Amino acid sequence: MVDYSVTVHTGYLAGGSTINKINIKLVGTDGESDHEWLKPWKGALTFLRGQSSHFNVSCPTSLGKLLLIELDKQNLLKVTEDAWFASKVEVKSPEGDTYNFPIYRWISDNEVHQFREGTGLWKLVIFYTFQSSLTTLLFFVFPSWHVYAEGIPHCIKTEDPLSLPREVRFSFTKKTEFDFTASILHHKVLNTTTINLANFPEYTQEHWKEDAFFGYQYLNGVNPIMIQRCKVLPGNFPVTEDKIFLHGHCKLTDEMQKGNIYLSSGGEALVTILKRSLSEITYTSLCMPDDIAERGVEDVPNYYYRDDGLKLWDAVYKFVEGILGHYYKSDAEVQQDTELQKWTSDIFEHGFLLTTVPEMVKFVTMAIFTGSGQHSAVNTGQYDYGGWMPNTPVSLQLPPPTTKGTTSEATMLQTLPDVNTTAQGMAVMWLLSKQSSDFVPLGQYPEEHFSEEVPCKMIQNFQGELEVLSAAIKVRNKGLEVPYKYMDPKEVENSVTI
Template sequence: MVDYIVTVYTGDLAFAGTFNNVHIKLVGTDGVSNRTWLLGLKGPLSFYKGAVSSFTVTCPVSIGKLILIEIDKKPHFIFPEDNWFPAKVEVKSPEGDTYNFPIYHWITDSEVHLFKEGKALRVFEDDNQPGKEIRELEILQRGKDYRWDVYLEGIPHCMRSEGPSDLPYEVQFSYTKEIEFDYTAVTGMAELELEKLFQSTKNWPDMDSIHRVLSSKRTKISDYVQEHWKEDAFFGYQFLNGVNPMLIQRCSVLPKNFPVTDDMVSLGGQHTLADEMEKGNIFLCDYKRLDGLKTNNINGKKQYLMAPLVLLHKTPDDQLVPIAIQLKQTPADDNPIFCPTDSEYDWLTAKIFVRSADFNEHELNVHLLRTHLLAEVFAVSLLRNVPMVHPLYKLLVPHTRYTLQINNLARKNLISRDGVFTKFAASGGEGMRTLMKRSLSSVTYRSLCIPDDIADRGLENVPNFYYRDDGLKLWEIIHSFVQGVLSFYYKNDTEVQKDSELQKWILDIFEHGFLSQVGTGIPESFTTVAELVKFVTMVIFTCSGQHSAVNAGQYDYGGWMPNTPITLERPPPTTKGTTSETTMLKTFPDVNTTVHGMAVVWLLSKQSTDSVHLGKYPEKLFSEKKPRKLIEDFQRDLHELSEAITVRNVDLEVPYTYLDPKVVENSVAL
């Protein structure tokens, strides 16, 4: 007789333990063990939350190298059936070998569940029959559990489900996340001390009223925004380091529909626009995707959303300041070009319309589509096509955490027919659907890769561009990590080409994420290791750093409504000299619209206490020493970047923290 020592680790999550009877069967290359009831000295506490319990499984003879384990649980005659979250199982063989079986899944029934030994295996090297069969069965079941759906024609596809509770347990929020998220969603108005205002359809009577109401929940940056929102330098700064650093580009030739002349602008000294464009000192933000959108009707009033063009100048002291704003795309006598030399409220009103346009462009394109929806495509394709034992699954599944549920909630509560964004944003409703379709057509592979995107927009040398500086460093750290891991498993390009699971993953992304549009540059297949490394780097960066950059600062910059109006209630001035503080107040969104917008950005900016930050891998999915060492190197590099950002920020009037690894979540989880 020979003994196998089986150690079971139950996850340290809320309600992870079980009082059910747990059974195991070991499957090896030379035989199988009997199904054994894991009964230990701890009795019913053997599988309590966080428990580590060891048992002995006895076989007549050695069953060879272990391939897989079969686990099931049955209700005890005293205790009803419950859910269990085993983290992993370790088995020490009589030959002295230790086999690891990472699980990290909820077991919610009495069925037999099969888990393979933890060594990562690609499909063409998984050559034993039981292993092949498990692989095929797993993918078959996942294809049923994770099905594609079309929420709206013309945008990335999503996962089909009736609601959050319909999602598989493995992708649902933890109990902690669920409670905290629901609490914030329900109590957001109260936390912000706005509950008395959420039904008021009145205009704001004066600026003092806005100051009093919007000061209950403050951050250092929201205080700065409130103090400096009118200033040109801060207006320009937000295009670089606010929540939407994705629109600005260097301008070498003025658009034909933006006829700015030298006598309109002041560039200091004898400089002309042509001179400054040649030097690389002129920049453009063009909101053309918003042109002609059907706008919302809120509180019985038509709303207004412009499609501005904004020209900015880098001054000799390295500030980026606006020098001309045209609020509609087509030049006309009733579409003046506003400049800093205009009256105070003409210029301020023009900037307010730009900031409102930026809110709508940011939320639907930069935030929702380019991070949330694409992250869901990456996740669903991974879960449908790549088994748990595959190295790509082990590498990427931590970056899918909570994404499917947060997107499900967004479709239900934000962009549905009765969603908050639909009801209270200028582009809500039909305009929202149009903008999202237009936005997908603008997404290219290069625009999702920050080194390419920065180069394409001509922003390599813009000073004080911390999104670029931190983002490029973060990209390089992720790329180095991904290259190390994937090069360990893929020694040459041929191995990439013959990995059918890998090829199905990218093809699904091409078809369901980018709707088979060849012009996007998204690959339909992988032919080289380098191609694979770059794409996986993009996936991880999008799900972690990029999402943080465009999400984490929403309350910082949007908590003070005048800086980021969710909508505007009056059309822009058609002639100069017709604006005042009174017209500005009447242009701002109504009180209830304002507070609903504030509550949403508050909710979307508030991390839960069980957040997992970039580089943290509490689930030990890799068994091999090399990838584990690479994870340690990755964590070290991220720590060094975090320290450098902290030192840099000490000297900044407005610290930039959104790409600091210690605040970047591993996944789109909020």
């Protein structure tokens, strides 16, 4: 008989403990163990959140190199069923080798779940490494896509937030903070006797009427991807040359040819916006370097979204290129990876096709950048610019004026939203802009999916590059009247959590 030393780690998440029966099976190149109960020798503390518990699994002979483990959770003594958040399992073989099995998933049913060893061994077993959580979500968590409305992006098929997999719901911490602060803030805003103007973004309050600040927001506000260089006016453009007053004797057509005129799309009904956006979206529009060039804004001054974003894109791209290049040595290996191709087919049906290493690197970079830096750029500043309601009203009670010179203070007050709507809008924007106490910055990975030396070193190098970029942004911001911090890696969430 040979013994395998098994250490099971329960994640430190609220509600992650279990008193149910946990079973395990080890699977290797030369055989597999019995389906064995991990006896709770510490009683109810064995699988308590944050706990690590040790067990021995005996086998008649060596199993060879371990490839995967099987875990299942069974109701013990018919007590109440509970969910268990397992973070990882470590196994030390009789030969002295240590195998790491990253899990980081909720197990809430009685089914058998397979988890692969963390080393990228795609020739021995279906490759499982970089962004493994993404693969998990696509194949194990989301059963199908749903068409909410024709012409807009597909979404996850689910009945309500509680029917979503626990891995993608709000964390307990974030949900508690969200619900509590929403009610408190809404009450304070409605109770006008307690409002201090310092609660509003002071700079926006002081400068919201200025043309320069209005224009600045199209570069570095919450819609920095809408502005583009204009050389020909759209056919239905409501503003004609006689309505525009340029300094000196400049003509609108001349200035357009010089590249000095820019346009930004206006507002429409939400579904109409989504339909139009999807019809116009291209792969290059999701990749920041291509998008900047396509919109013709490479040389626009004071465009900090572009400056910081391109540096962040480059850092992510270099990291992704290193990680994927470590595992995939040729385009043929990309095409022969059956699990990757299943993922690719899903992307192709609902997006794009990948067949080469460079294509995969660019796509994964886009996915990471969109879920981190890009999301921060269009989300985190909502309260900074919308907290002072007249600058960004959440709704209007009357249509905007169509005739120039007919607006007065009275008509503006009649058009702007009422106090209750304003309070709700401010509360939502403040909550969406606020960091949760369980915030994880870009490049930090509490979940240990990698155990090999090379990728771990690449992660350290990536973190070092982000530190340098963050420091440079902070130095630059000291000299700005309106600091731009939304692409600072220290302020960017590792992934979308809203």
